Amino acid sequence: xxxxxxxxKQFDDKQVLFDVSVDIVEGETxxxxxxxxxxxxxxxxxxxxxxxxxSGRILVDGTDINAISYGELREVRQHxxxxxxxxxxxxxxSAFDNVAFxxxxxxxxxxxxxxxxxxxCLNMVELPDVGPKMPSELSxxxxxxxxxxxxxxLRPRYILYDEPTSGLDPETSNTIDALIEGLAEQLNVTSIVxxxxxxxxxxxxxxxxxxxxxxxxxxxxxxxLHDSDDAIxxxxxxxxxxxxxx
Amino acid sequence: MARIRNTITExxxxxxxxxxxxxxAFGALPEFSRYKKNLWEQMVHIGxxxxxxxxxxxxxxxxxxxxxxxxxxxxxxxxxxxxxxxxAPSMILELGAVVTGFILAGRVGARIAAxxxxxxxxxxxxxxxxxGLNSIGYLIVPRVIAxxxxxxxxxxxxCFVGITGGMMVGHFGGFVPMGEFVDGAREFFxxxxxxxxLIKSFVFxxxxxxxxxxxxxxxxxxxxxxxxxxTQAAVASCVFLLLADLILAATLL
Numbered sequence: 001x002x003x004x005x006x007x008x009k010q011f012d013d014k015q016v017l018f019d020v021s022v023d024i025v026e027g028e029t030x031x032x033x034x035x036x037x038x039x040x041x042x043x044x045x046x047x048x049x050x051x052x053x054x055s056g057r058i059l060v061d062g063t064d065i066n067a068i069s070y071g072e073l074r075e076v077r078q079h080x081x082x083x084x085x086x087x088x089x090x091x092x093x094s095a096f097d098n099v100a101f102x103x104x105x106x107x108x109x110x111x112x113x114x115x116x117x118x119x120x121c122l123n124m125v126e127l128p129d130v131g132p133k134m135p136s137e138l139s140x141x142x143x144x145x146x147x148x149x150x151x152x153x154l155r156p157r158y159i160l161y162d163e164p165t166s167g168l169d170p171e172t173s174n175t176i177d178a179l180i181e182g183l184a185e186q187l188n189v190t191s192i193v194x195x196x197x198x199x200x201x202x203x204x205x206x207x208x209x210x211x212x213x214x215x216x217x218x219x220x221x222x223x224x225l226h227d228s229d230d231a232i233x234x235x236x237x238x239x240x241x242x243x244x245x246x
Numbered sequence: 247m248a249r250i251r252n253t254i255t256e257x258x259x260x261x262x263x264x265x266x267x268x269x270x271a272f273g274a275l276p277e278f279s280r281y282k283k284n285l286w287e288q289m290v291h292i293g294x295x296x297x298x299x300x301x302x303x304x305x306x307x308x309x310x311x312x313x314x315x316x317x318x319x320x321x322x323x324x325x326x327x328x329x330x331x332x333x334a335p336s337m338i339l340e341l342g343a344v345v346t347g348f349i350l351a352g353r354v355g356a357r358i359a360a361x362x363x364x365x366x367x368x369x370x371x372x373x374x375x376x377x378g379l380n381s382i383g384y385l386i387v388p389r390v391i392a393x394x395x396x397x398x399x400x401x402x403x404x405c406f407v408g409i410t411g412g413m414m415v416g417h418f419g420g421f422v423p424m425g426e427f428v429d430g431a432r433e434f435f436x437x438x439x440x441x442x443x444l445i446k447s448f449v450f451x452x453x454x455x456x457x458x459x460x461x462x463x464x465x466x467x468x469x470x471x472x473x474x475x476x477t478q479a480a481v482a483s484c485v486f487l488l489l490a491d492l493i494l495a496a497t498l499l
Contacts, residue, residue, distance in 0.1 A: 082372075
């Protein structure tokens with residue numbers, strides 16, 4: 001379980017997060033939604049310890065990740081897989097080597113075992129043949145899928161997705177959504193999806209947390225999202241071309 | 247007022263961040279075995295790939311020093327061997343290390359800053375950290391160690407080629423016969439000179455790679471930021487290389 005408790009974050013003179021709290025329950029898929037610049041990605045980076053809050057705590061399975069040593073934090077991070085917005089594939093390595101990288105770095109598996117594991121991961125994202133290709137030879141959607149294969153290669157307990165469908169056409173977005181949903185079921189992972197794509201939220205999330213101007217404005221299940229009469233939330237959802245209740 | 251304050255505080259903050267980066271890099275040394283695969287690759291990039299341009303520049307430095315010494319000093323009253331006495335120590339004490347340093351600052355420093363800067367702005371460094379890897383240990387330590395190992399190798403090659411180039415131009419250009427050049431070089435040779443040059447090359451190797459890593463690792467601001475970091479890495483490396491050159495000469499000679 002991940003607990004975000006009252007975190008505040010300021011960059012230079014600009015406060016980005018105000019007293020944000022949210023719990024992410026084991027096995028659920030939580031969508032963190034909000035407008036661009038509302039602080040969603042900053043919150044996600046706090047959850048994995050890439051940013052430190054000015055105040056407040058982030059507990060991962062009861063451990064305050066900002067109160068432990070860097071070495072301990074790195075061990076905690078090994079339970080996470082992250083899909084970054086642009087994929088963040090290592091451009092000096094092939095798709096195969098990208099997926100194999102965490103296995104070669106953190107396990108003692110033989111090359112044959114790693115090869116087998118990489119193929120399983122690439123099959124999971126329905127890209128079994130892209131192994132020899134370099135990231136620059138792949139489309140944006142394919143890069144995200146390879147990055148997803150890399151994120152799950154160590155079988156994490158938590159997967160964080162940063163805008164997984166942004167910049168993709170609707171068909172590819174649906175493919176990514178289906179993969180996220182499928183992986184959550186197959187691997188029984190807890191997923192946190194940062195997005196402003198309401199179509200995606202309705203497809204994959206169990207719950208949603210709405211950040212507005214750096215504050216946690218609303219949290220609830222997808223059914224509650226449908227029924228919500230919160231004006232700001234309804235405006236956000238409407239702006240995403242989705243009518244609540246439809 | 248704020249601008250004046252920034253002018254004062256920014257260099258102090260940068261020095262603090264640079265020191266912290268080095269502190270974390272040294273802290274990552276115990277787990278170096280995990281990152282050593284990168285070392286060989288970096289040694290090739292920094293050392294082997296730089297060899298042709300370093301040798302070319304050193305050959306021309308030696309040749310030009312020979313021609314200029316001949317122009318300035320050789321008269322009927324001064325023996326021609328003076329050319330060897332000036333060219334060889336010049337290469338060993340100063341030109342071998344400094345010419346190599348400037349070339350590496352441009353070639354290797356810019357490459358390192360652009361590479362790490364691009365990794366930063368495309369979140370590849372965040373991806374390494376998020377996996378549980380020490381990004382400083384993985385990216386910076388092998389580059390700095392490769393610089394410290396390979397710079398002295400390049401320095402030795404630069405001295406050898408520079409002195410040979412000077413000797414060849416002296417001989418075939420009719421400035422000084424080869425035998426007299428060698429006699430002159432031997433006459434004023436001090437055993438400490440190459441040791442001093444090697445110490446310089448270690449310091450320069452560390453300075454260039456660590457500054458470039460620092461500039462690249464803390465890049466911000468997309469493609470423009472990468473361009474800015476790359477330029478700053480080359481310029482700062484050259485400036486601190488000159489400063490280190492002066493300090494070493496003043497303290498060790």
